[in-house]
Amino acid sequence: MINAQPKRAIRRRVLGVEIEAHPVVFPVSAIIVVGFVIATAAAPRRAMMLFDYLQTTIAEQFSWLYLAAMTGFLLFAIYLCFSRFGNILLGKDGERPEFSTMTWFAMLFSAGMGIGMLFFGVAEPMLHFVDPPNLRNGVIANAESLAAARGAMGITLFHWCLHPWALYSLVGVSLAYFSFRRGMPLSFRSVFYPLLGKRIDGWLGDSIDILSVVATLFGLATSLGLGAKQINAGLSYVFGLPQSTTVQIILIACITMLAVGSLLSGLHVGVRRLSELNMVLAGSLLVFLFVAGPTVYLLGAVVDNAGAYAERLPHASFWTASYAESSKSDWLASWTLFYWGWWIAWSPFVGMFIARVSRGRTIREFITGVLLVPSGVAIVWLTGFGNTAMHQEIYKSLDPHAATITNFYDYTPQQYDVQIIDPASGLPQSEDGAWLIGATANGVASPQGVQMRQSPSGLLTKSGNAVEYVRGVLVHAGTWTPYHPTVEERFHGPFKSEHASLSLSGYLTEPVLTSSHRSKVDTSATAMFVMLRSYPFPTVTALLGVLCVILFFVTSSDSASLVADIIASGGSPNPTVGTRLFWGILEGVLASVLLLAGGLKALQTGSITIGLPFCVLIILMCISLLKALREEVDAPEIR
Structure with missing residues (x-):
């Protein structure tokens, strides 16, 4: 029998609940996780750039x-x-x-x-x-x-x-x-x-x-x-x-x-x-x-x-x-x-x-x-x-x-509102088509965007500042300093869109909008439900x-x-x-x-x-x- 034991766990009763924890592993692990949460919440753009770089x-x-x-x-x-x-x-x-x-x-x-x-x-x-x-x-x-x-x-x-x-x-x-x-x-x-x-x-x-x-x-x-x-x-x-x-x-x-x-x-x-x-x-x-x-x-x-x-x-x-x-x-x-x-x-x-x-x-x-x-x-x-x-x-x-010979049901493409993308910049447009809308520098989870115009030289600008994307984050052009848009600069309106018939492949690859036209649907998450719609019940x-x-x-x-x-x-x-x-x-x-x-x-x-x-x-x-x-x-x- 191998006779090697780590430090004995500490057992305590706190508020009537018994707790058993390793004296080093438990607190250090908790501190690392909580510290990571705080740091990421405080500087999400920097965190995203760092982890993408890694x-x-x-x-x-x-x-x-x-x-x-x-x-x-x-x-x-x-x-x-x-x-x-x-x-x-x-x-x-x-x-x-x-x-x-x-x-x-x-x-x-x-x-x-x-x-x-x-x-x-x-x-x-x-x-x-x-x-x-x-x-x-x-x-x-x-x-x-x-x-x-x-x-x-x-x-x-x-x-x-x-x-x-x-x-x-x-x-x-x-x-x-x-x-x-x-x-x-x-x-x-x-x-x-x-x-x-x-x-x-x-x-x-x-x-x-x-x-x-x-x-x-x-x-x-x-x-x-x-x-x-x-x-x-x-x-x-x-x-x-x-x-x-x-x-x-x-x-x-x-x-x-x-x-x-x-x-x-x-x-x-x-x-x-x-x-x-x-x-x-x-x-x-x-x-x-x-x-x-x-x-x-x-x-x-x-x-x-x-x-x-x-x-x-x-x-x-x-x-x-x-x-x-x-x-x-x-x-x-x-x-x-x-x-x-x-x-x-x-x-x-x-x-x-x-x-x-x-x-x-x-x-x-x-x-x-x-x-x-x-x-x-x-x-x-x-x-x-x-x-x-x-x-x-x-x-x-x-x-x-094929529906008559392979047990098919209705595979008719469905109608969706698809975001219009500007061909020159690759960015979506606002409903009036006058502004290009950049994804927010706050990360993937936010539906907001930043309003930008494209200059004749090709640079995207907002409020006179040239901006660009570095590792998925909007930054000041030529630097790695995240760009922090003001409340007035953030886009809150609907995106410009068109109504289109999409099969499942089109649904996964096109920028499909939500009913409010203010954000895109996570099509990967909904793909299974779109596929199931072609079958009974x-x-x-x-x-x-x-x-x-x-x-x-x-x-x-x-x-x-x-x-x-x-x-x-x-x-x-x-x-x-x-x-x-x-x-x-x-x-x-x-x-x-x-x-x-x-x-x-x-x-x-x-x-x-x-x-x-x-x-x-x-x-x-x-x-x-x-x-x-x-x-x-x-x-x-x-x-």
């Missing part, structure tokens, strides 16, 4: 590391599964699994990527379909063609299947092995004992755990923001509820309360039951698409997509754009590197959670389940949503009578989709709160009620404040930035795990 630098300098590491994690996971270490139990000899296999699968998926697949399940395949990246072997697919559709699904599945789940399986198996097998605290510092020895009890171990807590909170807060946007979009679509930051913050507050209630009820009641219910509802929505939609086409697409993914997997796993033009490098940074950094930033949360619910399983069973089951579900899920959306675009244009299915997002929202939130609490309490697998409340509420506050300040984009890029040091940590984690497994097999008495 993201760009990481994409340019460390793309090779992300690509090599993620592919290495996949290969290492496969090796562990088939190696002599596969039969090692993640627990004491003879221990049985804590949860049934089906419940385990449901908890894996609900706490992992469920909310992301709902958000991007329609939008990502459609965006690749409309604008094919043409990354492989010089083969060019025409936009919105059959070849483009197959390529779009291959790209999407590459981002959502084996690679991220291999990463999660390695983090999870490492934590489960050292905690349940070696008797150490369920904490990230424990994994590094074979490399650091008793130094994990010092500042090195504290730093590892603090980074884990911060990455978990940052990663989840962005997902809460995305979830709030999609819930708001669905309620707006069904009930006409306005889409605004205020509504989204109210939604975050309400769902955070649900998540806290689920968290307080415990892992065996709240998280477990919600995960099981969520899989039933999400599965029902997926079955509906297969039955009501082009059934035979979707069944064939499942097989074809698996082939497209397998075909793309070897090349894409090692493709760094070193021999590609700049546009392809930009595409790699915007998609694959973004996802890899995002998954790495999420790995403390998902890895810790699946470790916590996987006690009593062998390494082979653990890795096989974590790799294959969610990846298989992802193939079927993304086919159901992505191919259904693309089918509406492709076969209607190929065969106008659109209101019912839209509400079912909103409910699925809410439940994924709640399960992700309470799972991440539990993980942050486990780490911050010094590795206790069952933390106290008081600290669970603290982390659950802090997550909602973090997401709300950043959404209000327009800093959601900064938080998103901040999560990718945190992924860089964590990538190095996970590489060292794999080395440490391999060392410990070899020691156990060669000298079993070390346990």
Whole structure:
């Protein structure tokens, strides 16, 4: 038995609620998160520029590391599964699994990527379909063609299947092995004992755990923001509820309360039951698409997509754009590197959670389940949503009578108000057409704009000051000083627009306006609801989709709160009620404040930035795990 324990957690009773916290990890993590919220709220433009700079630098300098590491994690996971270490139990000899296999699968998926697949399940395949990246072997697919559709699904599945789940399986198996097998605290510092020895009890171990807590909170807060946007979009679509930051913050507050209630009820009641219910509802929505939609086409697409993914997997796993033009490098940074950094930033949360619910399983069973089951579900899920959306675009244009032979419904393009963009500046115009309207320097979340004219030389000016955009922020021309428009300079009126008939692809790519004509619709968040409108019972299915997002929202939130609490309490697998409340509420506050300040984009890029040091940590984690497994097999008495 390894006999190394970190600093003993402090237990106190405050206002009748028991609190258990690590004396260093808990306060430092809380201070970092709260400090980040305050700084971002105070200077959102500077924060956005800084984090965009960091993201760009990481994409340019460390793309090779992300690509090599993620592919290495996949290969290492496969090796562990088939190696002599596969039969090692993640627990004491003879221990049985804590949860049934089906419940385990449901908890894996609900706490992992469920909310992301709902958000991007329609939008990502459609965006690749409309604008094919043409990354492989010089083969060019025409936009919105059959070849483009197959390529779009291959790209999407590459981002959502084996690679991220291999990463999660390695983090999870490492934590489960050292905690349940070696008797150490369920904490990230424990994994590094074979490399650091008793130094994990010092500042090195504290730093590892603090980074884990911060990455978990940052990663989840962005997902809460995305979830709030999609819930708001669905309620707006069904009930006409306005889409605004205020509504989204109210939604975050309400769902955070649900998540806290689920968290307080415990892992065996709240998280477990919600995960099981969520899989039933999400599965029902997926079955509906297969039955009501082009059934035979979707069944064939499942097989074809698996082939497209397998075909793309070897090349894409090692493709760094070193021999590609700049546009392809930009595409790699915007998609694959973004996802890899995002998954790495999420790995403390998902890895810790699946470790916590996987006690009593062998390494082979653990890795096989974590790799294959969610990846298989992802193939079927993304086919159901992505191919259904693309089918509406492709076969209607190929065969106008397709509705009579492929179980089609009404795919008639819908009428939308589309913002008019000035061709010279690329900026929208006000309703009278006299002014160009720039996006506010306050960030993505605000619908306001800044009024500007374009000079004969091409410079945009306002009040005699030349302005330009640097990293998505409006600044004084020639400097990096953010431009602060006065109240009089801010645009509050309607944008100039035209009424246009748009299919789903047009809806995703055109600047669609809200009914007030004062801001644009977040089309990525509403794409799923637009697609569902072409089938029977659109209101019912839209509400079912909103409910699925809410439940994924709640399960992700309470799972991440539990993980942050486990780490911050010094590795206790069952933390106290008081600290669970603290982390659950802090997550909602973090997401709300950043959404209000327009800093959601900064938080998103901040999560990718945190992924860089964590990538190095996970590489060292794999080395440490391999060392410990070899020691156990060669000298079993070390346990």
